[in-house]
Amino acid sequence: MPRDEYQRQLQRLREDVLEMSxxxxxxxxxxxxxxxxxxxNLATAVITGDHAINDRYLELEQAxxxxxxxxxxxxxxxxxxxxxxxxxxxLERIADLAVNLAEYARRAERRRYADVDIGYIGERVVEMVExxxxxxxxxxxxxxxxxxxEDDKIDRRCESASEFVVRDLLETELEAEIGLTPDAxxxxxxxxxxxxxxxxxxxxxxxxxAARTLYMVENDxxxxx
Numbered sequence: 001m002p003r004d005e006y007q008r009q010l011q012r013l014r015e016d017v018l019e020m021s022x023x024x025x026x027x028x029x030x031x032x033x034x035x036x037x038x039x040x041n042l043a044t045a046v047i048t049g050d051h052a053i054n055d056r057y058l059e060l061e062q063a064x065x066x067x068x069x070x071x072x073x074x075x076x077x078x079x080x081x082x083x084x085x086x087x088x089x090x091l092e093r094i095a096d097l098a099v100n101l102a103e104y105a106r107r108a109e110r111r112r113y114a115d116v117d118i119g120y121i122g123e124r125v126v127e128m129v130e131x132x133x134x135x136x137x138x139x140x141x142x143x144x145x146x147x148x149x150e151d152d153k154i155d156r157r158c159e160s161a162s163e164f165v166v167r168d169l170l171e172t173e174l175e176a177e178i179g180l181t182p183d184a185x186x187x188x189x190x191x192x193x194x195x196x197x198x199x200x201x202x203x204x205x206x207x208x209x210a211a212r213t214l215y216m217v218e219n220d221x222x223x224x225x
Contacts, residue, residue, distance in 0.1 A: 021133040034102050079216045087133075091209075118195060
């Protein structure tokens with residue numbers, strides 16, 4: 001294969017990875033909107049649409065395999081392919097977490113924890129994914145490191161939110177005016193804790209994307225874990 005065509009294939013791969021990230025972020029934002037509005041139809045659309053993300057992942061996985069098998073890239077080009085392969089894996093897992101969030105939205109019966117700002121945490125982790133992908137698109141190592149630094153803030157906010165939910169559970173007396181049976185309260189607590197956990201995991205996947213970008217650009221594995 002002529003060198004020009006090979007470079008076009010590498011560039012097309014990167015463009016396709018960015019297109020996949022746009023679709024995943026859109027689904028994540030729709031899942032967060034479903035949580036905020038308790039919109040069952042929106043939640044269902046996120047859940048049923050997940051197969052399209054899975055199909056796209058498999059297509060890009062095959063593209064990565066073919067580039068390695070047929071072109072045997074070395075050095076920088078090999079890092080591009082390897083990073084792209086790892087990034088689409090993280091994107092697919094973020095899409096799975098969006099499905100989880102949509103499922104929580106469908107099961108929620110009331111909004112007990114209005115003081116837990118899920119919307120704010122959700123916005124921040126979406127921004128982290130977008131920033132990580134922008135770093136990938138621009139070969140921007142500094143921005144990749146910034147994503148990892150932002151994750152520390154998200155971890156602290158998620159920890160505080162989880163502690164608030166647990167403390168509320170311990171302090172709650174199941175009196176008649178509360179209107180919750182023990183099982184109903186347990187379901188609400190579990191749903192909220194799982195929501196916080198999955199948003200934190202989205203942030204972790206954003207860091208993974210940043211780590212692979214840093215490795216791709218500078219051959220630096222400091223963020224890989």
